[in-house]
Amino acid sequence: MSAGELAGLGIAEARRRLAAREISSAELTADCLAAVEAADALNAFILKTPETATEMAAAADARLARGDGGLLEGIPLAIKDLFCTNGIATTTASRILDGFTPPYESTVTEKLFAEGAVMVGKTNMDEFAMGSSSETSAWGPVINPWRATGDNSQRSPGGSSGGSASAVAAGLALGATGTDTGGSIRQPASLTGIVGCKPTYGRCSRWGVVAFSSSLDHPGPMARSVEDTALLLQAMSGHDPKDSTSADVPVPDFAAAIPGDLKGLKIGIPREYRVDGMPDAVETLWSTGADWLRAAGAEVVDISLPHTKYALPTYYIVAPAEASSNLARYDGVRYGLRVAQADVNDMYAATRRAGFGAEVRRRVLIGTYVLSAGYYDAYYLKAQQVRRLILRDFEEAFERVDAILTPTAPEAAFAIGAKSDDPIAMYLNDVFTVPGDLSGVPGISVPAGLSAEGLPLGLQVMARAFDEETMFRVAGRIEDAAGFDAKPAAWWRGES
Amino acid sequence: MSANGQDLIQGASGEWEVVIGLEVHAQVASASKLFSGADTSFGAPPNSQVSLVDAAMPGMLPVINRICVEQAVRTGLGLGAAINRVSIFDRKNYFYPDLPAGYQISQFKNPIVGEGEVEIELADGRTQTVGIERLHLEQDAGKSLHDQHPNLTYVDLNRAGVALMEIVSKPDMRSAEEAGAYLRKLRAILRYLGTCDGNMQEGSMRADVNVSVRRPGAELGTRTETKNLNSVRFVEQAIHYEARRQVDLIEGGGQVVQQTRLLDTERGITREMRSKEEAHDYRYFPDPDLLPLELEEEMIARIRSELPELPDAKRARYVAELGLSDYDAGVLVAEKETADFFETVAAGREAKTVANWVMGDFFGQLNRSGLDVADSPVSAAQLGGLLDLLDDGTISQRIAKQVFETMFQSGEDARTIVEREGLTQVSDSSEIEALIDTVIAENPDRVAEIRGGKDKLVGWFVGQVMKASQGKANPQLVNQLLRDKLLAG
Amino acid sequence: MSVDKATVRRIAHLARIGVEEEELEGLSGELSSILNWIEQLHEVDTENVPPLASVNHATLLPREDVVNDGGDPDAVLANAPERHDDFFAVPKVVE
Numbered sequence A: 001m002s003a004g005e006l007a008g009l010g011i012a013e014a015r016r017r018l019a020a021r022e023i024s025s026a027e028l029t030a031d032c033l034a035a036v037e038a039a040d041a042l043n044a045f046i047l048k049t050p051e052t053a054t055e056m057a058a059a060a061d062a063r064l065a066r067g068d069g070g071l072l073e074g075i076p077l078a079i080k081d082l083f084c085t086n087g088i089a090t091t092t093a094s095r096i097l098d099g100f101t102p103p104y105e106s107t108v109t110e111k112l113f114a115e116g117a118v119m120v121g122k123t124n125m126d127e128f129a130m131g132s133s134s135e136t137s138a139w140g141p142v143i144n145p146w147r148a149t150g151d152n153s154q155r156s157p158g159g160s161s162g163g164s165a166s167a168v169a170a171g172l173a174l175g176a177t178g179t180d181t182g183g184s185i186r187q188p189a190s191l192t193g194i195v196g197c198k199p200t201y202g203r204c205s206r207w208g209v210v211a212f213s214s215s216l217d218h219p220g221p222m223a224r225s226v227e228d229t230a231l232l233l234q235a236m237s238g239h240d241p242k243d244s245t246s247a248d249v250p251v252p253d254f255a256a257a258i259p260g261d262l263k264g265l266k267i268g269i270p271r272e273y274r275v276d277g278m279p280d281a282v283e284t285l286w287s288t289g290a291d292w293l294r295a296a297g298a299e300v301v302d303i304s305l306p307h308t309k310y311a312l313p314t315y316y317i318v319a320p321a322e323a324s325s326n327l328a329r330y331d332g333v334r335y336g337l338r339v340a341q342a343d344v345n346d347m348y349a350a351t352r353r354a355g356f357g358a359e360v361r362r363r364v365l366i367g368t369y370v371l372s373a374g375y376y377d378a379y380y381l382k383a384q385q386v387r388r389l390i391l392r393d394f395e396e397a398f399e400r401v402d403a404i405l406t407p408t409a410p411e412a413a414f415a416i417g418a419k420s421d422d423p424i425a426m427y428l429n430d431v432f433t434v435p436g437d438l439s440g441v442p443g444i445s446v447p448a449g450l451s452a453e454g455l456p457l458g459l460q461v462m463a464r465a466f467d468e469e470t471m472f473r474v475a476g477r478i479e480d481a482a483g484f485d486a487k488p489a490a491w492w493r494g495e496s
Numbered sequence B: 001m002s003a004n005g006q007d008l009i010q011g012a013s014g015e016w017e018v019v020i021g022l023e024v025h026a027q028v029a030s031a032s033k034l035f036s037g038a039d040t041s042f043g044a045p046p047n048s049q050v051s052l053v054d055a056a057m058p059g060m061l062p063v064i065n066r067i068c069v070e071q072a073v074r075t076g077l078g079l080g081a082a083i084n085r086v087s088i089f090d091r092k093n094y095f096y097p098d099l100p101a102g103y104q105i106s107q108f109k110n111p112i113v114g115e116g117e118v119e120i121e122l123a124d125g126r127t128q129t130v131g132i133e134r135l136h137l138e139q140d141a142g143k144s145l146h147d148q149h150p151n152l153t154y155v156d157l158n159r160a161g162v163a164l165m166e167i168v169s170k171p172d173m174r175s176a177e178e179a180g181a182y183l184r185k186l187r188a189i190l191r192y193l194g195t196c197d198g199n200m201q202e203g204s205m206r207a208d209v210n211v212s213v214r215r216p217g218a219e220l221g222t223r224t225e226t227k228n229l230n231s232v233r234f235v236e237q238a239i240h241y242e243a244r245r246q247v248d249l250i251e252g253g254g255q256v257v258q259q260t261r262l263l264d265t266e267r268g269i270t271r272e273m274r275s276k277e278e279a280h281d282y283r284y285f286p287d288p289d290l291l292p293l294e295l296e297e298e299m300i301a302r303i304r305s306e307l308p309e310l311p312d313a314k315r316a317r318y319v320a321e322l323g324l325s326d327y328d329a330g331v332l333v334a335e336k337e338t339a340d341f342f343e344t345v346a347a348g349r350e351a352k353t354v355a356n357w358v359m360g361d362f363f364g365q366l367n368r369s370g371l372d373v374a375d376s377p378v379s380a381a382q383l384g385g386l387l388d389l390l391d392d393g394t395i396s397q398r399i400a401k402q403v404f405e406t407m408f409q410s411g412e413d414a415r416t417i418v419e420r421e422g423l424t425q426v427s428d429s430s431e432i433e434a435l436i437d438t439v440i441a442e443n444p445d446r447v448a449e450i451r452g453g454k455d456k457l458v459g460w461f462v463g464q465v466m467k468a469s470q471g472k473a474n475p476q477l478v479n480q481l482l483r484d485k486l487l488a489g
Numbered sequence C: 001m002s003v004d005k006a007t008v009r010r011i012a013h014l015a016r017i018g019v020e021e022e023e024l025e026g027l028s029g030e031l032s033s034i035l036n037w038i039e040q041l042h043e044v045d046t047e048n049v050p051p052l053a054s055v056n057h058a059t060l061l062p063r064e065d066v067v068n069d070g071g072d073p074d075a076v077l078a079n080a081p082e083r084h085d086d087f088f089a090v091p092k093v094v095e
Helices: A011-019 A025-037 A050-066 A107-114 A162-169 A186-192 A226-236 A280-295 A308-329 A344-355 A358-371 A377-400 A423-430 A434-439 A468-482 B066-078 B176-193 B232-251 B297-305 B311-322 B326-333 B336-346 B351-369 B380-391 B397-410 B414-421 B429-442 B444-451 B455-468 B475-487 C005-014 C021-043 C073-077
Strands: A045-048 A076-080 A118-123 A175-180 A195-198 A218-223 A266-270 A299-303 A403-407 A443-450 A456-463 B008-011 B014-027 B090-093 B103-106 B116-121 B127-139 B143-145 B152-156 B163-169 B205-214 B224-229 B260-264 B269-272 C087-091
Touching: A011 A025, A011 A226, A025 A045, A025 A050, A025 A076, A025 A118, A045 A162, A050 A118, A076 A162, A107 A175, A107 A226, A118 A162, A162 A175, A162 A186, A162 A218, A175 A195, A175 A226, A186 A195, A186 A443, A186 A456, A195 A226, A195 A468, A218 A226, A226 A443, A226 A468, A266 A280, A266 A377, A280 A299, A280 A403, A280 A443, A280 A456, A280 A468, A299 A377, A308 A358, A308 A377, A308 A423, A308 A434, A308 B090, A308 C021, A344 C087, A358 A377, A358 C005, A358 C021, A377 A434, A377 C021, A403 A468, A423 C021, A443 A468, A456 A468, B008 B232, B014 B176, B014 B232, B066 B127, B066 B163, B066 B176, B066 B297, B103 B127, B116 B176, B127 B176, B176 B205, B176 B232, B176 B311, B176 B336, B205 B232, B224 B232, B232 B260, B232 B269, B311 B326, B311 B336, B311 B351, B326 B336, B326 B351, B336 B351, B336 B380, B351 B380, B351 B397, B380 B397, B380 B414, B397 B414, B429 B444, B429 B455, B429 B475, B444 B455, B444 B475, B455 B475, C005 C021
Parallel strands: A076 A118, A076 A175, A266 A299, A266 A403, B224 B260
Antiparallel strands: A045 A118, A175 A218, A195 A218, A195 A443, A403 A456, A443 A456, B008 B014, B014 B163, B014 B205, B090 B103, B116 B127, B127 B163, B143 B152, B152 C087, B205 B224, B260 B269
């Protein structure tokens, strides 16, 4: 067996082999840990946890031997460093959390570990999940395992869950957790050729997930197939009384919903998602995707989501406003960084200056501004009203159609640094994903093809709130039809 | 005092009217905090009653306490206020070391309780209505200790997250006396309702006092807010000082500046709060971690049906049904413990007698020993026992008072003392007649005066006989026998 | 909407983020351009549109009033940058 072979297995296949005792979690985990060790060039991890992983794998093997393994027993996962992990440093890629070790476990990771998952490490990301390129990390940018054909320059994996995306795409773990506030699961999934799902708001608990924007933060799974993603979501979901915004609804068997044709389903193609300057490959892939769904039995219709163009500006009021308040707790008093000063207000200002990177500071300032006296109505209230109109667009569309098909991102992976100097150009990367966060409806990105430069492109499927089953079934047909099996050349191992 | 009954204060340039509004922060009586399961008890070691939610650890989320919501509804109903079926929790953003999240969860635009009112009674017998603007639920902050270290402030988060009701009055008060009466009445109502223990020393009730002055009937003046006053006396002190300061300031050609002030309780003066110098911009917005709070009609109806009798209703009943004077009824209902004590004693006994005893000897002893009703060594049942001995003639009124004093010292039952000390009233007429005969024999002159028509001297003879019996003779019997002997001829 | 340097200074103070004098100009430009881009929202007619704070349609589920948390000062204080006995310690605050 060659190195990375086990680490490259799908979750569903690995489960089968683990259950049959053909492989052990110890072997599988060791293969992932070796792959992680060989992939420092991707900078996908803030913290590697090989000892924890080895212990968890041994425990998983013991449970498998007793025949009482959980849904993800022995499966190595990468955990975004926004999820608090008990006794293991959690930084959210920020200096402000220097030295912070949570004495608690996030609900989502607790559920995953309760099902037997093994943690290989904490993944790198945009600081506080604020970004679309995973470049704003205090630990440096994450590198996309994919490179353009004939071009060795480094590409961004997207963000903010770029570390999780790169880790999954490069075969360092079988799956990962991410969070999606404006597209932070789906966009990096698209840019790295993997599957990423943002479930309905309230499906996965936010308890123990470091808050960026509470009304928009969605924890969710990332993996290399639709089925694997469904299995992870299954384990991550469920009502949590500790999160008042968690939905008290049953969790269906998501994976069971994938097979089957699309007869009787109507798929909407929103005309407002055809944006200026979209590359031909994206445009073509989108219509090809519609053809695939038609071929699977669906009726494809044009729809309108008229307020789409206002989603990004709405997002850039709501998210910074909530963030400005959510990040007020990083004050150097109870945990994390403190820059000593004789006066307490000077201590706050110096600590937060040193602890937060430029993009976080920028968003906290914008958020503070839009909430401040005299501007609340013009900005925050207005954004909340437009947010309702965006939700109504979806509610009206879902009276006509069962799912919506769009590109996930307007372009393939861009070069590291390409957008760093232009915040708005960076923000535009989330144009197709932000509406789903504002409206809370579930969305999934499925790798569906390659750009002209040989970089992966994803298609997004959105469905009604709490109808992830339809979303997964449609995603499954795209996956089948696309037959996406391209892999990045493993240059980071020095093989290229 | 002006003709319309309002208290005006005299300045160099004429009369000024003081306008006062109170914001009272009352700690909700609950076992755990508003949004976490940490204990709310007073006086625990530092940071021992702090959950990770209270400490605002990353990723922690608030979950509302059912009882705190019910207590706010109960209080609103007790204040005759409108209950809002939907209310919203907002974040009030500001930095302070004892505010862990950097925001306080409060209710800004949509509070749980709307307008209500409180009736107050003043010393001259006037009653007055003070409007309630609103009541909302919010979190308390932690405690900063500034005096433990020369250049550090220590922070204890035990109070952080404890549920408070902020009860905002309308600017309806015109004197320190009215503000004091309002605060006392509000405290009584909360204690009757069981929604706040009203313990001002422990900080369970604190008041922020808004004071402004104006020419009578003119537009409202600029107000100052003196914060965190934890006794009625401090509230009155702050008002006296602020009113005078503002009048002097304006008359001296200055202007009142809207600001937050602190009371120096030792010197009785207020001063500007330095940490609040900058204008605040709290950036309120709905807390996205919490959904709107919706109340079910059945819950409100259930709480309404369970409301206890409140002081105003109780007072009216004491007057109408028990025949007490309005004044006595008012005194008895002012504190829930007093009313409870009175009602326990009065059950099956003559209310007026009980009222006289409670307000007379009982209060007198409590005052002398500096005790509250709750700490009384004599229980309501014990006082009842004493009154029964008085009522059935076992002891005389005078002996009863003496026995009560002993009860207060020893905590014993009246009967135990009466029996041990042989204080049972003498109602044996032969025994009394013997005493009467002795007294008559010793005072022939006065006997003659009576027989000469000075009937009133009979009273003097009663006194002498009682004295001779060491107070144990039944006074009615003494009176009767004396009249028979002295006036019959 | 243009955010001048004084405004940047004011909001930076509200947010307790230290800003150097020479950064003000740059921040003023960045924030202004973001706010100008956001201003396109004012094209949208939102007359009588109720604001949407959460997409979750549910109401709050309360917890029962039981003490089941706290009681562990070490867990609360373990990450403190400065701890004196069982207190957090900060530079002296003048009231």
